[in-house]
Amino acid sequence: MAYILNIETATKNCSVSLAKNGTILALKELNNGNYSHAEMLHPFMVAVLKEANVNPSDITAVAVSKGPGSYTGLRIGVSAAKGLCFAFGVPLISIETLTALAHKIIPDDGIIIPMIDARRMEVYSAIYDCKYNQIREIKAEIITENSYKEYLPNQKVYFLGDGAEKCKDVITHNNAIFVSNKYPSAKEMAKLSFEKYKKNDIEDVAYFEPFYLKDFVAVPEKKR
Numbered sequence: 001m002a003y004i005l006n007i008e009t010a011t012k013n014c015s016v017s018l019a020k021n022g023t024i025l026a027l028k029e030l031n032n033g034n035y036s037h038a039e040m041l042h043p044f045m046v047a048v049l050k051e052a053n054v055n056p057s058d059i060t061a062v063a064v065s066k067g068p069g070s071y072t073g074l075r076i077g078v079s080a081a082k083g084l085c086f087a088f089g090v091p092l093i094s095i096e097t098l099t100a101l102a103h104k105i106i107p108d109d110g111i112i113i114p115m116i117d118a119r120r121m122e123v124y125s126a127i128y129d130c131k132y133n134q135i136r137e138i139k140a141e142i143i144t145e146n147s148y149k150e151y152l153p154n155q156k157v158y159f160l161g162d163g164a165e166k167c168k169d170v171i172t173h174n175n176a177i178f179v180s181n182k183y184p185s186a187k188e189m190a191k192l193s194f195e196k197y198k199k200n201d202i203e204d205v206a207y208f209e210p211f212y213l214k215d216f217v218a219v220p221e222k223k224r
Helices: 037-052 071-088 097-102 187-196
Strands: 001-006 014-020 021-030 063-067 092-096 112-115 122-129 134-142 157-160 176-179
Touching: 001 037, 001 071, 001 187, 014 037, 014 187, 021 037, 021 187, 037 071, 063 097, 063 112, 063 187, 071 092, 092 097, 092 187, 097 112, 097 122, 097 187
Parallel strands: 001 063, 063 092, 112 157, 157 176
Antiparallel strands: 001 014, 014 021, 112 122, 122 134
16 A cells, blocks of 8 residues: 655646545645745645545655756755655655646547746647657757647647647647646646556655756846
8 A cells, every 4th residue: 555645846836645556535736826835835745644634654655746847846845755755764756747747638649748838938848649658858948830840730739738828829730739727736646656656666865856957047136
């Protein structure tokens, strides 16, 4: 029996779930347009354990969204996950953020392109077939009217995530389908983390770092 606590903080959605053998027992999440992870993450962890009537010492593993995504959000999530793993002596599992995001939809055909906003017209993206097999690696890319022209003429292409929202006016092919209001969530992490747990696909808690994809760039504060 595996109780896995799943933590997702890569985007503005602060999300925590507790799952038993891949089945959700409790889920708490908030996406209010702000990065509220520092304030909400700990209360959400307490809440899901209480709702599921599971003691912290019963946790079998902790899974965390590894990125790419918000630098600060990823740091908060990974730090919390590591702390729990050290405290309870349980393994750490990492889940690619875009893989979890792709699982938000269940298409019958075509391909899935989850996107995370990376400022301006740049996104973090990957490409999956309708069975969630990854067919193109994760990368940061600037979206233009020529993006994905090798895929769009031949099949439906499902775009989702906060990065996809800003691409609607640029990618206008008839096969482009934009699925709104989808964010990475600890809900979809549940089955993914359990599959990794069964394979003993775990991280070194001491040395694990988020997958930032790009170096952090500080934005200068505007003068008043």
